[in-house]
Amino acid sequence: MKSKHTFPQKGLPEGAIMTRILKVRKEDTNFTGGTVFGSMCTSPLDIAKKVHGMFLESNLGNPGLYPGTINLEKEVHKAVASLVHAPEGYEALSVGGATEGNILALWRARNESGKKKVVLPESAHFSFKKACDLLGMEPVNIPLDQSYQPDLSVMEEKINDETAVVVGIAGTTELGLVEPIGALAEITGDIHLHVDAAFGGFTIPFLKEGSAPEFDFKIPGVDSLVLDPHKMGLSTIPLGLYYSRDEHPISVESPYLTGDHQKTLTGTRTSASIPAFWSVIKHLGFDGYESIMESCMENTRLLFKLGTSIGLKPIVDPVLNIVSFHHEHPGEVVKEMRERGWNISRTVNPPGLRFVVMPHVTEESIRRMIPVLEESI
Ligand SMILES: Cc1ncc(COP(=O)(O)O)c(C=O)c1O
Numbered sequence: 001m002k003s004k005h006t007f008p009q010k011g012l013p014e015g016a017i018m019t020r021i022l023k024v025r026k027e028d029t030n031f032t033g034g035t036v037f038g039s040m041c042t043s044p045l046d047i048a049k050k051v052h053g054m055f056l057e058s059n060l061g062n063p064g065l066y067p068g069t070i071n072l073e074k075e076v077h078k079a080v081a082s083l084v085h086a087p088e089g090y091e092a093l094s095v096g097g098a099t100e101g102n103i104l105a106l107w108r109a110r111n112e113s114g115k116k117k118v119v120l121p122e123s124a125h126f127s128f129k130k131a132c133d134l135l136g137m138e139p140v141n142i143p144l145d146q147s148y149q150p151d152l153s154v155m156e157e158k159i160n161d162e163t164a165v166v167v168g169i170a171g172t173t174e175l176g177l178v179e180p181i182g183a184l185a186e187i188t189g190d191i192h193l194h195v196d197a198a199f200g201g202f203t204i205p206f207l208k209e210g211s212a213p214e215f216d217f218k219i220p221g222v223d224s225l226v227l228d229p230h231k232m233g234l235s236t237i238p239l240g241l242y243y244s245r246d247e248h249p250i251s252v253e254s255p256y257l258t259g260d261h262q263k264t265l266t267g268t269r270t271s272a273s274i275p276a277f278w279s280v281i282k283h284l285g286f287d288g289y290e291s292i293m294e295s296c297m298e299n300t301r302l303l304f305k306l307g308t309s310i311g312l313k314p315i316v317d318p319v320l321n322i323v324s325f326h327h328e329h330p331g332e333v334v335k336e337m338r339e340r341g342w343n344i345s346r347t348v349n350p351p352g353l354r355f356v357v358m359p360h361v362t363e364e365s366i367r368r369m370i371p372v373l374e375e376s377i
Helices: 014-027 046-055 067-083 098-113 127-135 152-158 181-188 273-309 330-339 363-376
Strands: 091-095 117-121 138-142 163-169 192-196 224-227 240-244 322-326 345-347 352-356
Touching (some): 046 273, 067 240, 091 098, 098 192, 098 224, 117 127, 117 152, 138 152, 163 181, 273 322, 273 363, 330 345
Parallel strands (some): 117 138, 163 192, 192 224
Antiparallel strands (some): 224 240
8 A cells, every 4th residue: 555655654665765775875975085175074984983883772861871971971072272372160061063162151151141242254164153043142343454354453342341251263264273262261361262273282282382373271261162082183074072171060950860069061962073083092003193184284275385386365264275366256166076076165254265175185186186287266
């Protein structure tokens, strides 16, 4: 009898299912070939993929059932805390990504201050729009100056008694810039200062010393910070880490689970990313990350040079592994490149073409991409 609904009536054998799954997998973009320049994620290390698959049923929302994973989580939190100079008494939370971490920071700042205004640069990621809307908070956008950094004099003017939180970005999404967090801290005083280091958190610590400004808890005014293992941490999606200088105060009782409270936004959630990321940290070590970052920066400089040689004007000198060039109609170029098998991205402020030079991007793929780009611009 014909099923009345589109939900399958009878089950199929695994072989039939896998035929479709393998076909679909081929339709999706993957990172081999180095054709993706528009993603801040990359193929996780093999060890992360292997380990992730071993923990699929475990649930960080019910931690008492998974003491082994929780021990690894503590090790991960401690290792990354030292990378971002979190002081004694810090609290770390494993979250789904920087979006969730940014929401947690604003939520805390709103509740503690009783205020609603979020002072943030125009370079801030769109996740802050979600956070403000959800939390009934009001963004106060600070324009960027000629070097695409937040205009500090405007920021100083806009911070007032109604400000709940000030946001600084370490590794802006569009240009990969590290904002002057130290200077922001001087302006904010006692107001909560949150650093979005989604991209910078696993890139800046591995750069040559002094090539990017300080951005983390070394700066006494920084109250919270988020960074993403699922971006340049080279681990599996989903994993973000939220750090608070002191104990994060927002907590909801979860009496019928093995943990007695939850501090994250999501409840039931995969814990597989924790052992996966633990394995990446152990496998690469600081030296491994450093050498991957070095090669990303080398490729970044190559793309910068070759892009310039075909007449494109860089928006800024790259600090991290992102290169962006001015272009009046970036959407059209992105579309044409896509049709020709290349995924690039665009900037909005100012309009331009954006290339994220992740570890899957190689010298060879850059050299193959440039002539296509030259024909498309
Ligand atoms: C600076 C910055 N913050 C936050 C995010 C959001 O991260 P996620 O998508 O992991 O939640 C991104 C993503 O690209 C980002 O670049």
